[in-house]
Amino acid sequence: xxxxxxxINARNxxxxxxxxxxxxxxxxxxxxxxxxxxxxxxxxxxxxxDLGLEVGSEVLTxxxxxxxxxxxx
Amino acid sequence: xxxxxxxINARNxxxxxxxxxxxxxxxxxxxxxxxxxxxxxxxxxxxxxDLGLEVGSEVLTxxxxxxxxxxxx
Amino acid sequence: xxxxxxxINARNxxxxxxxxxxxxxxxxxxxxxxxxxxxxxxxxxxxxxDLGLEVGSEVLTxxxxxxxxxxxx
Amino acid sequence: xxxxxxxINARNxxxxxxxxxxxxxxxxxxxxxxxxxxxxxxxxxxxxxDLGLEVGSEVLTxxxxxxxxxxxx
Amino acid sequence: xxxxxxxINARNxxxxxxxxxxxxxxxxxxxxxxxxxxxxxxxxxxxxxDLGLEVGSEVLTxxxxxxxxxxxx
Amino acid sequence: xxxxxxxINARNxxxxxxxxxxxxxxxxxxxxxxxxxxxxxxxxxxxxxDLGLEVGSEVLTxxxxxxxxxxxx
Numbered sequence: 001x002x003x004x005x006x007x008i009n010a011r012n013x014x015x016x017x018x019x020x021x022x023x024x025x026x027x028x029x030x031x032x033x034x035x036x037x038x039x040x041x042x043x044x045x046x047x048x049x050d051l052g053l054e055v056g057s058e059v060l061t062x063x064x065x066x067x068x069x070x071x072x073x
Numbered sequence: 074x075x076x077x078x079x080x081i082n083a084r085n086x087x088x089x090x091x092x093x094x095x096x097x098x099x100x101x102x103x104x105x106x107x108x109x110x111x112x113x114x115x116x117x118x119x120x121x122x123d124l125g126l127e128v129g130s131e132v133l134t135x136x137x138x139x140x141x142x143x144x145x146x
Numbered sequence: 147x148x149x150x151x152x153x154i155n156a157r158n159x160x161x162x163x164x165x166x167x168x169x170x171x172x173x174x175x176x177x178x179x180x181x182x183x184x185x186x187x188x189x190x191x192x193x194x195x196d197l198g199l200e201v202g203s204e205v206l207t208x209x210x211x212x213x214x215x216x217x218x219x
Numbered sequence: 220x221x222x223x224x225x226x227i228n229a230r231n232x233x234x235x236x237x238x239x240x241x242x243x244x245x246x247x248x249x250x251x252x253x254x255x256x257x258x259x260x261x262x263x264x265x266x267x268x269d270l271g272l273e274v275g276s277e278v279l280t281x282x283x284x285x286x287x288x289x290x291x292x
Numbered sequence: 293x294x295x296x297x298x299x300i301n302a303r304n305x306x307x308x309x310x311x312x313x314x315x316x317x318x319x320x321x322x323x324x325x326x327x328x329x330x331x332x333x334x335x336x337x338x339x340x341x342d343l344g345l346e347v348g349s350e351v352l353t354x355x356x357x358x359x360x361x362x363x364x365x
Numbered sequence: 366x367x368x369x370x371x372x373i374n375a376r377n378x379x380x381x382x383x384x385x386x387x388x389x390x391x392x393x394x395x396x397x398x399x400x401x402x403x404x405x406x407x408x409x410x411x412x413x414x415d416l417g418l419e420v421g422s423e424v425l426t427x428x429x430x431x432x433x434x435x436x437x438x
Contacts, residue, residue, distance in 0.1 A: 047143070061142070072126065079292060116155075170389065172391075186409065205291055211261045215260070219277045333433035345435065363425040
């Protein structure tokens with residue numbers, strides 16, 4: 001298990017609990033239950049192992065503002 | 074103003090109201106008030122104009138699951 | 147099936163028909179035939195189901211301008 | 220001017236001519252005329268300089284399939 | 293200043309010192325000197341303020357494996 | 366095998382040798398040994414074939430500055 005402890009900017013983050021992991025041979029889907037609803041992340045299956053993540057783990061979902069698309073309702 | 078009307082997958086979306094726009098010559102920062110907190114998006118200043126966005130507009134912030142990083146608390 | 151109907155900025159979009167879907171356990175590759183050639187998208191297999199996409203479906207491929215890399219010929 | 224000569228995968232590429240550059244202090248918008256329509260890229264103003272890009276330059280716009288969002292018409 | 297303390301996966305990270313910040317009205321370019329060379333990041337000018345970053349600050353540059361493009365030499 | 370020969374901006378690139386490929390049905394993980402450490406890329410399994418990549422191949426790992434997140438140590 002290999003990790004870095006860091007401080008990150010607190011924008012575009014949702015804290016939650018892992019509700020489900022759909023494991024694949026290369027990447028896995030991680031569904032995180034946050035106050036805002038389910039946030040879905042696709043990460044390498046190896047990084048899930050490196051961080052020791054499992055259903056119930058408390059995680060932070062983070063995304064950059066340059067990745068956010070705006071649509072008009 | 075040029076738009077496409079489409080149906081998108083309802084995951085990783087937060088609906089909200091634009092609270093602030095920091096306009097720049099090329100890109101602008103759009104801060105959207107959602108039930109989950111502020112979601113910040115950086116888009117081209119032209120696309121804000123194309124969509125006719127302004128403070129108070131109802132928007133959907135969308136991001137792909139492949140863009141979401143997981144961090145452990 | 148869960149969808150949102152929205153208006154999005156009409157830049158960096160190519161409309162086309164799905165020509166092939168390579169389905170995987172977590173993510174799938176979707177090849178879309180557009181006037182500009184094949185545009186390939188990798189999305190979660192779940193979102194393909196949520197949107198009811200299949201070979202022949204009419205879709206819009208969308209990407210942000212911040213994701214586009216420029217190379218010189 | 221600093222460059223690398225490489226071979227890249229030929230999917231999700233559109234070849235075109237730069238039609239307009241909106242220069243900013245940090246990033247610039249580059250609008251490329253391709254057979255498929257205008258592809259817009261936001262890159263650092265420094266990289267435009269490094270590659271010697273200007274209106275009329277022939278470029279390749281490249282994006283990863285993991286960045287492409289699918290919407291249903 | 294608003295931050296979250298987290299553990300992140302140790303792949304695709306380069307530790308370094310900020311060598312230069314090109315500040316813009318919306319986004320800024322941050323050039324980080326790492327053992328591997330300069331890594332350039334474009335982030336919102338606000339997040340630089342939120343994290344209290346300045347020339348000489350020790351930072352970690354992080355990027356997802358889904359964002360990395362492969363080219364052949 | 367289908368490729369384009371191009372010149373790209375020399376920032377945010379790490380040259381290395383492929384150390385391992387974890388092949389999946391849709392995407393594969395490619396681990397590249399660079400002077401800076403291992404850089405991991407997730408690309409479509411098809412693009413690995415298109416470029417003829419295998420363990421030992423010399424490649425360039427490239428990522429955009431807008432994709433790089435900054436964390437404070």
